[in-house]
Amino acid sequence: MQTILTEESPMPWGKHIGRQMQSLPAHYLVWLYDKGCKNQSVLDYITPRIQALRDQSCLDAARSRMLGGDSLKFNYHKRYGKR
Numbered sequence: 071m072q073t074i075l076t077e078e079s080p081m082p083w084g085k086h087i088g089r090q091m092q093s094l095p096a097h098y099l100v101w102l103y104d105k106g107c108k109n110q111s112v113l114d115y116i117t118p119r120i121q122a123l124r125d126q127s128c129l130d131a132a133r134s135r136m137l138g139g140d141s142l143k144f145n146y147h148k149r150y151g152k153r
Contacts (some may be wrong), residue, residue: 075115091115096126115118 077092086094099116100123107113118122
């Protein structure tokens with residue numbers, strides 16, 4: 071049976087397992103989509119949002135370049151703590 075993922079649903083597998091779908095990095099979801107994600111629930115979550123995710127991913131990359139390349143790492147560590 072296929073699970074329907076919402077913004078609050080935990081990521082069911084992978085690098086970000088257990089994190090809420092809405093908190094996953096846009097570039098990661100775009101990467102999954104472009105690589106042909108095999109998990110239908112995750113794919114069904116990404117598909118209607120793909121353009122917004124691509125836009126956000128581009129904005130994040132531009133912000134990172136403007137701030138010297140470390141803003142994505144800084145924001146991640148600020149939000150989730152250093153690993």
